Amino acid sequence: MDNQTILISGAGIAGPTLAFWLKAAGFTPTVVECAQALRTGGYVIDFWGLGYDVGERMGLTADIDRIGYHMREMRIVDDRGERLTGFGTKVFRELTGGRFVTLGRSDLSSLVFQKMKGATEVMFGDEIVGVQEQADHVGVQFKHAGERRFDLVIGADGLHSNIRRLVFGS
Ligand SMILES: Cc1cc2nc3c(=O)[nH]c(=O)nc-3n(C[C@H](O)[C@H](O)[C@H](O)COP(=O)(O)OP(=O)(O)OC[C@H]3O[C@@H](n4cnc5c(N)ncnc54)[C@H](O)[C@@H]3O)c2cc1C
Numbered sequence: 001m002d003n004q005t006i007l008i009s010g011a012g013i014a015g016p017t018l019a020f021w022l023k024a025a026g027f028t029p030t031v032v033e034c035a036q037a038l039r040t041g042g043y044v045i046d047f048w049g050l051g052y053d054v055g056e057r058m059g060l061t062a063d064i065d066r067i068g069y070h071m072r073e074m075r076i077v078d079d080r081g082e083r084l085t086g087f088g089t090k091v092f093r094e095l096t097g098g099r100f101v102t103l104g105r106s107d108l109s110s111l112v113f114q115k116m117k118g119a120t121e122v123m124f125g126d127e128i129v130g131v132q133e134q135a136d137h138v139g140v141q142f143k144h145a146g147e148r149r150f151d152l153v154i155g156a157d158g159l160h161s162n163i164r165r166l167v168f169g170s
Contacts, residue, residue, distance in 0.1 A: 004028050007140060007150040009128055010157030011038060013109050018156060020058060020116040029120050030150070032142065034127040034162075038113055042105040044069065048092070052099045063111050068101035128153070131166050 006022055008015045011033035019029040047055070047064060055064055075086035092100045123145060130141035137149045155163025 005030070005150045006152045006154060007032065007128075007138075007148075008154045008156050009161075009163045010155065011035075011109075011113060011122065011124075012156065012158055013105070013112060015156035016109070016112045016116045017054065017058075018154065019120045020112065023116065023119050030123065031116075031120060032123040032126050032128060034125070034157075036125045038106070038110055040106045040110075044102050045105050045108065046092075046100070046102050047108065048096045048100040052096075052101075058112070058115055060111050060115065064101055064103060064108070067107050067111070068103035071102050127162060128166065131163070 004027060006027050006029045008019055008029055008031045011031050015031050015033070019031050022029040047068065052061070052064075055061055071089045073086050073088050076084045078084050123142070126142050126144045128140055129143050130139075131153055132139040137151060138153050139147065139149055140153060141147050153163065155161045155167075157163055
């Protein structure tokens with residue numbers, strides 16, 4: 001198979017998910033993450049629709065439902081915690097057939113990461129500083145790990161993507 005080795009920049013949600021599916025399809029993904037470990041904290045996200053379908057296909061829904069918050073009401077409170085206004089969330093569950101859960105972004109990231117861990121090379125604490133597209137490979141320079149060749153490089157490094165900047169400019 002051509003394009004066997006695939007370097008993914010970013011171990012957020014997109015990166016490890018892509019690595020999982022590439023591995024399942026017979027490719028050899030490598031993930032590089034600039035943080036020293038998986039990022040924790042952050043906001044909750046509403047998890048439904050296509051994301052829920054993908055999570056289900058990865059066998060994650062039992063864990064997602066266990067870890068997630070099954071919100072019944074969104075409330076706006078005053079500085080004493082007294083309810084000012086709000087709305088019920090039943091309509092979301094009805095519209096999605098119960099396939100709706102709210103969970104911490106880093107909880108989701110961690111679950112996805114556990115699924116691909118072990119089967120995929122992960123480089124924490126490093127990042128890509130140079131990319132050169134050649135006829136039959138991509139030359140990559142890492143900040144710490146020297147130079148390597150891959151068949152394809154994919155940016156999954158978030159809103160301020162390093163790969164986007166390196167390849168397309170500012
Ligand atoms: C307040 C808030 C609420 C949100 N609510 C929702 C919601 O309700 N539903 C929803 O679907 N989405 C929601 N989102 C969006 C959701 O969090 C993002 O869409 C999701 O995290 C994007 O995943 P990602 O993997 O593309 O990027 P990220 O999760 O941002 O991951 C990128 C990874 O790349 C790493 N990285 C960055 N630069 C480099 C580099 N140079 N080299 C190597 N690694 C690098 C980062 O450390 C990070 O680990 C919300 C976001 C915010 C801020």
